[in-house]
Amino acid sequence: MCCSVGFARSLGLALLPLALCCIVGNLLLLFPMGEIRYIQEGRLSLYILYFGGLGGGGLLMLIPAVVFITLGKCGCCWNESLMMCGSVLAAGVGMMGSGYCFVISGLALMEGPKCFTSYGWEHPFSDQKGRYLLQPDSWSQCIQPLHIVEWNVTLLSVLLALAVLEFIICLLQLGSGLVNAVCRPCCYKQEYSLNA
Structure with missing residues (x-):
């Protein structure tokens, strides 16, 4: 078989734990230090409520993961062609989801957390364009x-890294699916000539 179904399945299996980690990371951001009162009182950054990890890097990433894992369940040529198209589309969906997770996490990291300061509840680092990340003395x-700053920086950095990994995995399958879609007719001709 010309296409690497095993490769696609391994990519799908790699996406599952990454998606789960994105979901957990986003949920932890919703409950700083394990407390629920901050979300109840609306004390969270708006970017955290955009669910970059939960929606983009998590739930949306389950679509390509399931599609990649279930490739090759049918042996007929027509279904193989459809599977390649399906894997390419699913990879595109995954790339959009990971891109959304990356952008939202990056914006949340640049803005900094919403916290209580001597001036009340505010975003004390929002005008620094991320410079506060290099000034840990200002986090107090x-x-x-x-x-809260350490909490957000750690979790958002993890989400950024996971989003990059998810994007790379989906990009690999997108390339593999496109190459196999182009190579498949050549492979079938070679198989036919060998069997003749």
Whole structure:
């Protein structure tokens, strides 16, 4: 068989834990230090509520993962062609989801957390364009939630890294699916001439 179904399945299996980690990471961002009162009181950054990890890097990523894993269940040529088209489309969906996760996580990281300072609840780092990340001494401005800057920076950095990995995996399958779609007619001709 010309297409590498095993390769696609391994990519799908790799996407599953990445998607799960994105979902967990986004859920942890919703509950700083394990407390629910901040989301109840509307004390979270708006970017956190855009669910970049939960929706884009998590639930949406389950579509390509399932499609890649289930490739090759049918042996007929017509279904193989449809599967290649399906895997390419699913890879495109995955790339959009991981891209959304990356952009939202990056914007949330640049803006910084919403926290209680000596001036009340605000985004103390929103006008710094991410420079606060290199100035950990300034993080003490956030009085409450305790260690919110470290919490957000760690989780958002993890989401950024996971989104990059997911994008690369989907890009690999997109390339593999397109190459196999182009190579398939040549492979069938060679198989036919060998069997003749």
